[in-house]
Amino acid sequence: MCGYCTEKIVFSILERQRANCIGQLDPVFECEYFLQEEENVPVALNAISAEMGQPKISPSPGSSALTFLCRGLELLLQQGFDSPSYQKLLGNHLFRVALKAVCSPKSRKKFCQLSSEKGFGSLSLLYEQATFTDGDMAKRLQLSADRKAEAESLLQHYINWWLLGHGLQKDKQHESTISISSHHTFYSLFLAVWYSVVLLGPEPEGQQFWLFAVSSGLREFELAGNEVRHGNQVVGIAIASCLGF
Numbered sequence: 001m002c003g004y005c006t007e008k009i010v011f012s013i014l015e016r017q018r019a020n021c022i023g024q025l026d027p028v029f030e031c032e033y034f035l036q037e038e039e040n041v042p043v044a045l046n047a048i049s050a051e052m053g054q055p056k057i058s059p060s061p062g063s064s065a066l067t068f069l070c071r072g073l074e075l076l077l078q079q080g081f082d083s084p085s086y087q088k089l090l091g092n093h094l095f096r097v098a099l100k101a102v103c104s105p106k107s108r109k110k111f112c113q114l115s116s117e118k119g120f121g122s123l124s125l126l127y128e129q130a131t132f133t134d135g136d137m138a139k140r141l142q143l144s145a146d147r148k149a150e151a152e153s154l155l156q157h158y159i160n161w162w163l164l165g166h167g168l169q170k171d172k173q174h175e176s177t178i179s180i181s182s183h184h185t186f187y188s189l190f191l192a193v194w195y196s197v198v199l200l201g202p203e204p205e206g207q208q209f210w211l212f213a214v215s216s217g218l219r220e221f222e223l224a225g226n227e228v229r230h231g232n233q234v235v236g237i238a239i240a241s242c243l244g245f
Helices: 003-018 029-037 041-052 064-079 084-090 093-102 105-115 121-127 135-141 145-163 180-200 204-223 231-242
Strands: none
Touching: 029 041, 029 064, 041 064, 041 084, 064 084, 064 093, 064 135, 064 180, 084 093, 105 121, 105 180, 121 135, 121 145, 121 180, 145 180
8 A cells, every 4th residue: 555545544543543533444444544543452453343343453574463463462452461451452252363463473473583682582471371471471571571571682683674774675676665575574563563652652542553653664665755854873872762772
């Protein structure tokens, strides 16, 4: 999807939110972006569940399954495993489908390969279903000295690699386009990147939404020929600054 189509969808949702009349959402693109941008996580998850009806969660990279799980992780970190909102989420069939799709043995193996010797390997716990469904296991996500160091290490890697482009592979036929393998790597890391920002961010109710928009859309928007002032280098510096790096 091009940047112009994305803009149109987002502004349509924002206008309806401003008018307090969301109405019916398109089950593909509008549901996805509403799920990304709605500040109230339970409201977003409940609305999407109602709109989508029967589960149609795609397990493909960058899909609604990843977005669904990221918002659930945010709720878990902000309100706690035993909170009524998170316990209700655990009973949501769509969330269970997303959890199974993202936290698979294959995903965990891929993350372990990517994080080997980079200082954030133990964040592979995010790719275990039990981390989200077992209260004792979920406690491992709480902020600690080790978790803080791992999250900082991952975000430094993300900034240097994805935003600044150090070691980022380009398509052999189109040098201005990021390779498919790099995109797959990005989505393999994304759940852990999201966790790190929510965990470390000084203002969790804002920065993570910006990061999602930047990380999943800015580079494509830039490469599509649209002007993004200063580009990813300044964005990377800004993210590092707001997280206290």
